[in-house]
Amino acid sequence: MNRLPQFVLCLLLSMFVTAATAQIEIRPLAEQAPPKPVPLGAHQLTADDAGAWLDGLMPYGLAKNDLVGAVVVVVKDGQVLLAKGYGHADVATGQPVDPATTLFRVGSISKLFTWTAVMQLVEQGKLDLDADVNRYLDFRIPPRDGQPVTLRELMTHTPGFEETIRNLFASDAQHLLGNAAWVKEWVPGRIYPPGLVPAYSNYGAALAGYIVQRVSGQPFDDYVEGHILQPLGMQYATFRQPLPAALAPHMAKGYAQAGAPAKSFELVNAAAAGALSASGEAMARFMLAQLQNGSYNGAQILAPATLREMFDYRRAAVPGLPAMALGFYHMDRNGQDILGHAGDTQWFHSELALFPQQGVGVFVAIDGAGNGGLRKQLLDGFTDRYFPAPPEVAQPALASARKDGALLVGRYANSRASASNFMAMLGLFSQVRVEQAANGELVTPDFHNLAGQPRHWREVAPFLWRAADGHELLGARVEQGRVRWISIDAVSPVMVFLPVPAWRSAAWNLPLLAIIVLVFALAALLWPVAALVRRACGKPFALTGRARLWYRLSRVAAILQLLLCAGWAGVLARLDANVAGMDSGFDGRLRLIQLVGVLAVLGIAAAAMNAWHAWRVPGGWWRKLNSVALLVACLATLWFVASLHLLGLHLNY
Structure with a gap:
């Protein structure tokens, strides 16, 4: 049998298969970012949709809440999705808010720049997050229970510091202490064990800023400008106070209400905790760097691993509630990880929120003494619109x-x-x-x-x-x-x-306080009333000698106690003005109130002597009872003076 045709056929088939195989080239697909899940019922986050939604919300919100102006910026997938200004930067001139150039005070969002600076120095091996901060200071932070303060505790607001507000703001440039002098002026007490109880601390952030200054060898303003603002191209942003001449014309005026006169530029002594002024688009660059592994437009301000360390760190004070990251805090909603920070000054209110899983960031700043809930309404509405929560199934009440x-x-x-x-x-x-x-x-x-x-x-x-x-x-x-x-x-x-x-419960402290104030008011009021009644009836004053003297002094003591209560009520009423640096005579009034307090405490002796004389004389039960009531009320004030530290020798608060 002739096998040649079979051989030729096999040869041709072999050549065909070889040729066909040679033309097949397997090329792996280019690596792509994992698709971002779009929640059921969510709107597509586009410039048109977000712009239309904001145009419906913001003008109405400004008008409803008597606000002057605002800026909103949204970034997505490595670029600015939209940047919009609303209202006016200057009502008198009619200057509108420009998202690119109009500066807003962003308050405590400034802390994110301070924490970024800290982590830059950690990367360089110049700072250790878990070392005693005294290693980096030229003054001492006392230990608590033998434990020092660390930078990690400063970044998570757990150093245990009590609140500090004295000279937080300055009334004018002449009274501007600056960050370094402010942190040295007074070291607040550490009232909680370190690393345990979260207690938001401006002092802690300002201290971290001073450490940046000490370790870098540069003034804090210079360091942030050279290592964060300039590399990111944040031309319209600065920590400098007062504003540089080139930026001053771009600053939005602060207003208490839309029809009120403009306020002067706010000066913050605790600069590292809250002195940044920035435009919306400048803040967009900062958000983009945070969302892109520390890099923006070729500038790397943090290593990717460092940024992951900041974002991934979690310290939850309460199980089931949002945790603290390193510097950033969680604002999680609708199942989304949201990290950021809010900021408030007297006249401006802002918030920055990052959605790392979505590559999205939102910044809003509002001009006004209050924001009327508009800031929260915007961020909650944004999250609900573009990243809504999955449908919830009603569950029966827990048996527990x-x-x-x-x-x-x-x-x-x-x-x-x-x-x-x-x-x-x-x-x-x-x-x-x-x-x-x-x-x-x-x-x-x-x-x-x-x-x-x-x-x-x-x-x-x-x-x-x-x-x-x-x-x-x-x-x-x-x-x-x-x-x-x-x-x-x-x-x-x-x-x-x-x-x-x-x-410490107000359940009995406040009623007690009300009762003793009433006793003092009656004692002070009935003194002249009784004298007028005696004069009208032609009756002489029954008391003579020392009894009369101590009676009158006890009434003076009651008046002093009333003045003391009124003085401290006035302090609480003016506290916001003092914090904002608008009450330059605050400390002087404190000393005056404390002087009245000393005299009121000494007046307890007069109340005691008055009661002693009242009980020596037979009869006169009304005098006996009111003298005892006045003495008990005077003694009760010692409880409040001691427990509330009303007669401190210093003016640190």
């Missing part, structure tokens, strides 16, 4: 709701507080009361507005409650059957509310 809620019933005080000076008064007047309704729900004041309507909370997980009127969460850290503290998701990374011990 009544038992768990009962543990929380009581009074709580904010961890951001003072304990060594007269500012302790705020802790008495701002206590939060938690109660339990008949259906097991918790009932609290509005944590954002203690004078607002009560809020109800329903337990959705062990020791985690959701607001009946929204998405907000309240949680508790419970250890060994006792509540360590509670918080809500809006502030849990940086503040908690601690159970108030019985001796």
Whole structure:
């Protein structure tokens, strides 16, 4: 049998297969970023959609809340998606807000630049996050329970410092101390164990800024400008105070209300904690660098690993509530990781929010004494519109709701507080009361507005409650059957509310205070009234000699006690003006009030002698009773003077 045709056929087939195989080239697909999930019901985040939504929200919000101007910037996928200005930067000249050039005071968002500077020096091996900060200082931070303060604790607001507000702002350039002098002026007491209780601290951030200055060998303003602002091309941004001449014309004027006159430029002594002025588009560059592994337009301000360390670090004070990252705090909502920071000065309110999983960032700044909730409305609305929460299935109440809620019933005080000076008064007047309704729900004041309507909370997980009127969460850290503290998701990374011990409870302290003020008022008022009645009836004053002297001195003591109470009430009323640097005579009035306090305390001796003389004379039960009431009221003031530190020798607060 002839095999040649078969051979030829096999040869041709072999050649065909070889040729075909040679033409096949397998090329792997280019690596692509994983697709970003789009939640069900979400709007597509585009410039047109976001712009139309903002154009509906912002002009109405400004008008409704009597605000002058605002800027909103959104970045996405490595570029500016939109930047919009609303209202006016200067009402008198009609100058509109320009998102590229109009500067806003961004308050505590400044801290993110301070923490970035700290981490740059950590990268260089010049700073250690877990070392005693005294290693880098030319003055000393005393230990607490033998433990020092570390930079990690400063970045997570857990060094244990009490609140510090004295000279936080300056009234004018002549009184501007600057960051370095401010942190050395007074070291606040450490009232909590380090690394344990979150208590937001401007002093801690300012201290970190001074450490940057010390270790880098450059003034803080120069360092940030050279290592962050200039590399990112943030031409319209500065920490310098007063503003450089080239930037001053671009600063938005501050306004209390839309129809009010413009305010002067705010000067912040704690510069590293809150002195940045920046335009919307300048802040966009900073957000883009944070979202792109520390890089923007060829400038690398942080290594990718460093940025991951900042974002990935989590310190949750309350299980189930947002945690603190390194410098950034979580504002998580709708299942999205959201990191950022808010900022407030007297006349400006801002917020920066990063959605790292989505490559999205939002910055808003509003001009006004208050923002009327517009800032929160914008960010919550943005998240709900573009990253809505998945549908929720109604769940039955937890069987543990009544038992768990009962543990929380009581009074709580904010961890951001003072304990060594007269500012302790705020802790008495701002206590939060938690109660339990008949259906097991918790009932609290509005944590954002203690004078607002009560809020109800329903337990959705062990020791985690959701607001009946929204998405907000309240949680508790419970250890060994006792509540360590509670918080809500809006502030849990940086503040908690601690159970108030019985001796500090406003439940009896405030009624006692009201009673003694009433006793002093009656004693002071009835003194001249009794004299007028005697004169009208032609009756002589029954007391003579020393009894008359001590009676009159006891009434003077009552008047001094009233003046002392009125003086401290005035201090609390003017506290905001002092913090903002607008009350230059504040310290002088404090000394005057303390002098009145010393005289009032000495007046207790007069009340005691008056009571002694009253009880020596037979009969006269009215005089006996009111003399004892006045003496007891005077003695009770010693409790408030001591527990609230009303007669401190220093003026540090």
